[in-house]
Amino acid sequence: MNALRKAGQKHSSTASLPTGIAAKTRHVFDVGDCLDVLAKIPDESVQLIVCDPPYNILLADWDDHLDYIAWAKEWLVEAERVLSPTGSIVIFGGLQYQGEAGSGDLLSIISHMRQHSRMLLANLIVWNYPNGTSAQRFFASRHEEIAWFAKTKKYYFDLDAVREPYDEETKAAYMKDKRLNPESVEKGRNPTNVWRMSRLNGNSLERVGHPTQKPAAVIERLVRALSYPGSTVLDFFAGSGVTARVAIQEGRNSICTDADPVFRDYVAKQLDFLRQDDLLGTARQYQIIDGLDITRPEAAE
Numbered sequence: 001m002n003a004l005r006k007a008g009q010k011h012s013s014t015a016s017l018p019t020g021i022a023a024k025t026r027h028v029f030d031v032g033d034c035l036d037v038l039a040k041i042p043d044e045s046v047q048l049i050v051c052d053p054p055y056n057i058l059l060a061d062w063d064d065h066l067d068y069i070a071w072a073k074e075w076l077v078e079a080e081r082v083l084s085p086t087g088s089i090v091i092f093g094g095l096q097y098q099g100e101a102g103s104g105d106l107l108s109i110i111s112h113m114r115q116h117s118r119m120l121l122a123n124l125i126v127w128n129y130p131n132g133t134s135a136q137r138f139f140a141s142r143h144e145e146i147a148w149f150a151k152t153k154k155y156y157f158d159l160d161a162v163r164e165p166y167d168e169e170t171k172a173a174y175m176k177d178k179r180l181n182p183e184s185v186e187k188g189r190n191p192t193n194v195w196r197m198s199r200l201n202g203n204s205l206e207r208v209g210h211p212t213q214k215p216a217a218v219i220e221r222l223v224r225a226l227s228y229p230g231s232t233v234l235d236f237f238a239g240s241g242v243t244a245r246v247a248i249q250e251g252r253n254s255i256c257t258d259a260d261p262v263f264r265d266y267v268a269k270q271l272d273f274l275r276q277d278d279l280l281g282t283a284r285q286y287q288i289i290d291g292l293d294i295t296r297p298e299a300a301e
């Protein structure tokens with residue numbers, strides 16, 4: 001990648017991608033089991049899958065599978081099929097420290113993928129949050145992981161879209177440092193694979209009512225870095241619908257579904273947030289498509 005940059009050329013993952021934000025993006029919502037949803041999605045049609053699965057920790061009725069990996073492998077295979085060669089899947093989760101035998105966690109998924117998938121583990125991102133519950137019999141947990149698997153070595157990754165700006169003082173000092181490239185200093189730092197971002201508190205304004213809603217800021221960083229404007233983001237465990245909201249804001253198309261019918265209510269709330277953005281004149285043009293019969297964005301006109 002560095003050699004290509006020096007020669008003024010793009011990495012093969014970005015060279016042939018369309019550039020610029022689509023005038024109007026399309027967003028499909030539906031209620032359904034993940035496997036039924038995936039079966040309707042064409043091969044290699046998705047750039048990024050945001051995947052935050054249930055892990056048998058009985059947070060809700062949907063969180064209960066007798067043989068976790070036997071179930072998970074069915075959607076993992078399908079996820080790989082629908083990803084484009086430049087695509088990625090990011091899987092949220094952690095370690096079930098005191099999990100029951102046979103239960104699943106992100107470690108069991110990673111181990112399964114290593115043995116049964118050709119996808120590459122590009123990063124294991126540690127999401128470190130300052131806020132969480134207290135504990136007396138063990139150290140209180142303050143991290144969750146996000147496993148980023150790329151479908152092929154040609155994966156798309158836009159680091160510049162997610163760089164963190166230096167503060168003025170640091171920037172001024174780095175600009176004087178002859179060993180550093182001023183262009184890179186101007187762009188900001190690589191946010192690294194440890195992300196310190198708060199979880200949503202119970203009274204967070206972002207909340208729409210889902211028990212495990214992820215912060216938009218976390219999803220936003222993933223969408224900006226691993227998908228490009230006009231590409232399609234899929235979330236088949238969409239929960240609160242936050243992925244759709246971020247996709248709309250970032251000029252990506254999306255397909256967001258969940259097995260729980262209450263998903264429709266959450267989506268309605270997310271769209272309300274966007275309408276508030278409309279009032280501020282910041283939102284993009286987008287089209288909502290209710291029902292998965294139309295899964296290919298180009299067929300959705």
Ligand SMILES: C[S@@+](CC[C@H](N)C(=O)[O-])C[C@H]1O[C@@H](n2cnc3c(N)ncnc32)[C@H](O)[C@@H]1O
Pocket residue numbers: 032033034035052053054062063210212213214215236237238239240241242257258259260
């Ligand atoms: C951990 S939550 C996802 C939360 C979401 N990432 C968010 O930020 O709001 C998992 C979701 O998977 C859904 N789910 C569980 N089993 C499912 C299945 N077989 N097919 C589709 N969705 C399922 C649940 O209804 C739940 O909303």
